[in-house]
Amino acid sequence: MQVERWDVFEVSVNGPRDGNPFTEQNIRGTFEGKNETVTVNGFYDGDGVYKVRFMPSFEGEYTYKTTGSFPEAEASGAFTVTPAGEGNHGPVRVAYTYHFAYEDGTPYYSVGTTCYVWPHQAEEVRQKTLQELSKGYFNKMRFCVFPKHYIHNFKDPVTFPYEGTPVDSSGLTEENFSYDSDFSGNSWDFTRFNPEHFRRVEQAILELRDRGIEADLIVMHPYDRWGFSDMGRQADDLYWKYCIARFSAYRNLWWSLANEYDLMKAKTLADWEHYADLLCQLDPYNHLRSVHNCEPFYDFTRPWITHCSMQRQDLYRHVEYTEDYRIRYGKPVVWDEIAYEGNIDMGWGNISGQELTRRFWEASLRGGYAGHGETYIDPEDDILWWSHGGQLHGDSPARIKFLHQILTETPGLGLKRGPGAFDEVVGIPDSKVFTDCYEIHYYGFGRPSFRDFIKNDGASYQVDVIDTWDMTVTDAGVHSGKFRVQLPGKEYIAVRLRRV
Amino acid sequence: MQVERWDVFEVSVNGPRDGNPFTEQNIRGTFEGKNETVTVNGFYDGDGVYKVRFMPSFEGEYTYKTTGSFPEAEASGAFTVTPAGEGNHGPVRVAYTYHFAYEDGTPYYSVGTTCYVWPHQAEEVRQKTLQELSKGYFNKMRFCVFPKHYIHNFKDPVTFPYEGTPVDSSGLTEENFSYDSDFSGNSWDFTRFNPEHFRRVEQAILELRDRGIEADLIVMHPYDRWGFSDMGRQADDLYWKYCIARFSAYRNLWWSLANEYDLMKAKTLADWEHYADLLCQLDPYNHLRSVHNCEPFYDFTRPWITHCSMQRQDLYRHVEYTEDYRIRYGKPVVWDEIAYEGNIDMGWGNISGQELTRRFWEASLRGGYAGHGETYIDPEDDILWWSHGGQLHGDSPARIKFLHQILTETPGLGLKRGPGAFDEVVGIPDSKVFTDCYEIHYYGFGRPSFRDFIKNDGASYQVDVIDTWDMTVTDAGVHSGKFRVQLPGKEYIAVRLRRV
Known part of the structure; x- marks a missing residue:
């Protein structure tokens, strides 16, 4: 048996179907190679099938051994881990404090998007989403395990995560929308998962992986009419462990404990710290972990948090605080919500493609990362990218891809603000990468007709004018000494200097 | 003799020319009517002529008596103050804490501009400036008594304020520009004013007055190669007293102690407080008084300051702090510098007309006021509105005039933010005037396709969609109860509700 490095090696055995296999049975496996020995929990996948998944971090020969609460859980064997194939760089890790790199050292410049519940949509919508994602606009996507109840989200998902019956949604309208629901009308067995629902999530993770996209999986969220946001500690733990057992072996997985955790009124800080403990104990691969706010940021200094997953707290100044939050938290700053391109009534969902693109550039050139979303009204089907995926209508995705291309041309790992002389431009005063042979100056909504530069290091610089x-x-x-660069006097222009 | 209420009654006498009349002679006058007795200093206007100016605040019969250091200073007489003519509403005063009104009670909604040294330009440029000002875009202008030394400002002014010889400016270029000058090369007699220079300022004040424009006169500033920013206390006092004696009687005068006071390194806070003392003692009309910052705001809580004359401290969030500064200072908030429409290299001078107009609306609908400036490169003559006046090239002036028209349709005096329900729009959550029969909601860079409103007061509302x-x-x-207003899904839209 062979498996590629950082791919999934899966052991599957048959076992008991009677009683409640989710709570009454267990299975785990130990995987051993020259450089690592990893023990992970398996899970019940329905129909009498139990699975244990493992992601090998090294090439070479491995053995494994599984054990559990039923005789057939005992299994063992050997397999060979082959070199990573093309496009497989391993999991993304934090690199140089504020940036990211794949485990093989390839820099990862995050340009994200959000389709909260795309795995739970009809196949036709899912296929459209995949077509858009194949265009390479984004390399991270935020989405949820649980279905979503919210404006534009009244239809039931294709599958539910539990056995049971959902509340009748036929009378739901924007008029009577509320998410202070009492969850009555639902009838769920929170001890019995619906494996098909979780398979859909796994399929989504794999489809993203195959397109070079990280899966920033939102495990909990408040947009709920079914009670999944308030199941109690025991059911929560069962759910977390099930997710960890099923999803951890996917190399492109990131853990987002919650979206807008502060809106989940049934949860306390102690709950979040507890879920984080479970993750730290049970995910042997240490996938990236964060938790996303509505208003107050979670305390990103907590040691288990690998990066800041932020929603803007102010309508006007947000990504411009990137340097401040880098200093405050000492971790990568990822602006996962900074308003979406669109035209809905809500202020968080109706900025222009220009403005969203500007926010991406500002974040990136200050040494942070930004996330996209799209909320154009769809009078026919009410399909909005931000929640459902489907078709993109906006102007920003192509520009985000272009920004990513520029970022990949950065020497070193990611951009950060350099010391810079007084340079009172709109945009950032001065941005440098860690090597001083490369600079990008971005003028944002400023429209300079020229800019003067002084390079007193005796070197010559290739100068490019970038229309973002x-x-x-x-x-x-190519210039040296004091020189003037003529610019088009338009918004959204950058100047790049590369020492030659 | 007759003079209109709030116009200038001037007594002019001949007197000694020998010695130094500016320092060795004096003249003052007392003007008495039924409701006021006002004593003011006069000034020497050159060529043996001494003048005393008075602005009557009431209609009716007045007498006057002048006296001074020379026999001809003794004069007396009587005059009649007639009702104010059309367009004459008296000086602007603070009204209802945060707003302004003319002394006759007419609301004054400030929409300002800046042409720092337009009075000191060649007549051809001055005439172009006046043509533009006649179009009614603005009702306040900031400009300086002293000439200006700065990029785009190397030419000598038409006149200088003192007798003497200026430093040779022929070798000045943007390359060698500095305003840390040692002022050597100048030779001035700071005890002898050049009355012609001050007459040009007066002419400017009157030309503005005749166009309904307040003259926000900047008495000191740091952009200097002549030493006017560092003359010493004695010369400063002579200058302040001369300005007060000459200019106070113009009803459209506002005092701006300085532009970017904090860049005037030769001055201390004690100096500014001292100049303010002089103003409070010697300007009997209590014209509006403020002092404008580069970086730190002056302490606008000082009792002599009538309103906050602010330059933005942050490139991204500024007019959006209007409510905060209203609370902090309890005075009208006037954003006199929030970057200019243009395309120069500097970030403070290259925003779009759209962005400047947005800043005007944001400031106005938060209960503050904003100021315009224009800095388009002029390769031929280097004439930029911001400094010289001349021709306007931008898109914002017409929109500023349109905003002013909307503001004049406000019931009460000026807009302020109301309590407002949660309304997470880009722009301001909810803006009301003090009467609850009128609301304007502005969406700024948001692009809603519709907005829902709930009016549970049983009243009907005339709804207007304003494309700013x-x-x-x-x-x-006309709508009542819960209703939806369809919007164009464009930036810069406002919705106005008026109870009918």
């Missing part, structure tokens, strides 16, 4: 909206890179020649 | 950029007001019908 028209997606062009124009050669402005 | 296209300058249209579209009747959206």
Whole structure:
């Protein structure tokens, strides 16, 4: 048996179907190679099938042994881990405090998007989502395990995570929408998962993986009419362990404990710390972990948090605080919600493609990362990318891809603000990468007709004028000493200097 | 003799020319009517002429008596103050804590501009400036008594404020520009004013007055190659007293002690407080008084300061702090510098007309006021509105005039933010005037396709959709209860509700 490094090695055995296999049975496996010995829990996948999944972090020969509460759980064997294939760089890790790299060292410049419940949509919508994702606009996606109840989200999901019967949703409208629901009308068995629901999530993770996209999985959220946000500690623990057992072996997984954790009134800080404990104990791969706010940030200094997953707290100044939060938290700053391109009534969902793209550039050139979302009204089907996926309608995705291309041309790992002289431009005063042979100056909504530069290091610099909206890179020649760069006097222009 | 209420009654006498009349002679006058007795200092206007100016605040019969250090200073007489003519509403005063009104009670909604040294330009440029000002875009202008030394400002002014010889400016370029000058090369007699220079300032004040524009006169500033920013206490006092004696009687005068006071390194806070003392003692009309910052705000809680004259401290969030500063200072908030429409290299001078107009609306609908400036590169003559006046090239002035029209339709005096329900829009959550029969909701860079409103007061509301950029007001019908207003899904839209 062979498996690629950082791919999933899965042991599958048959076992008892009677009683409640989810609570009454267990299975675990130990996987051993020259450089690691990893023990993980398996899970019941329905129909009498039990599975244990493992992601090998090294090449070479491995053995495994599974054991559990039923005789057939005893199994063992050996397999070979082959080199990672093309496009497989391993899990994403924090690199140089504020940035990310895949485990093989390849820099990872995060340009994310959000389709909260795309795995739970009809196949036709899912296929459209995948078509858009294949265009390479994004390399991270935030989405939820649980279905979503919210404006534009009244339809039932294709599957539910538990056995049982959902509340009747036929009378739901934007008029009577509320998410202070009492959850009556639902009838769930929180001890019996619906494996098909979780398979859909896994399929989504794999489909993202195959497109080079990290799966930023939101395990809990408040947009609920079914009671999944208030199941009690015992059911929560069962759920967390089930998710960890099923999903941890996927290399492109990130854990987002919750979206807008502060809106989940049934949860306390102690709950979040408890879920984090479970993750730290049971995910042997240490996938990236964070928790996303509505208003107050979670305390991102907590040691189990690998990066800041932020929603803006102010309508006007947000990504411009990137440097401040880098200093405050000493971790990568990922602006996962900074308003979406669209035209819905809500202020968080109706900014222009220009403005969203500007926010991406501001975040990126200050040494942080940004996330996209799209909320254009769809009068026919009420399909909005932000929740359902489907078709993209906006102008920003192509520009985000262009930004990513520019970022990949950065020497070192990611951009950060350099010391810089007084340079009172709109945009950032001065941005450098850690090597001083490369600079990008971004003027945001400023429209300079020229900018003067002084390079007193005796070196010559290749100067490019980057139109971040028209997606062009124009050669402005090689310069040294004091020189002037003519600019188009438009918004959203950057100047790049590369020492030659 | 007759003079209109709030116009200038001037007594002019001949007197000694020998010695130094500016320091060795004096003249003052007392003006008495039924409701007021006012004593003011006069000034020497050159060529043996001495003048005393008075602005009557009431109609009716007045007498006057002048006296001074020379026999001809003794004069007396009587005059009649007639009702104010059309367009004459008296000086602007603070009204209802945060707003302004003319002395006759007419609301004054400030929409300002800046042409720092327009009075000191060649007549051809001055005439172009006046043509633009006649179009009614603005009702306040900031400008300086002293000439200006700065990028785009290397030419000598038409006149200088003192007798003497200026430093040779022929070698000045942007390359060698500095305003840490040692002022050597100048030779001035700071005890001898050049009355012609001050007459040019007066002419400017009157030309503005005749166009309904307040003259926000900047008495000191740091942009200097002549030493006017560092003359010493004695010369400063002579200058302040001369300005007060010459200019106070103009009803449209506002005092701006300085532009970017904090860049004037030769001055201390004690100096500014001292100049303010002089103003409070010697300007009997209590014209509006403020002092404008570069970085730290002056302490606007000082009792002599009538309103906050602010320059933004942050590139991204500024007018959006209007409510905060209203609370902090308890005075009108006037954003005199929030970046200019233009395309120069500097970030403070290259935002779009759209963005500047947005800042005006944000400031106005939060109960503050904003100021315009324009800095488009002029390769031929280097004439930029911000400093010289001349021709306007931008898109914002017409929109600012449109905003002013909307503001004049406000019941009461100026807009302020109301309590408002949760309304997470980009722009302001909810803006009301003090009467609850009128609301304007502004969506700024948000692009809602519709907005829902709930009016549970049983009343009906006339709804208008205002396109603040296209300058249209579209009747959206009369509504009550819960209703939806369809919007164009564009930036810069406002909705106005008026109870009918």
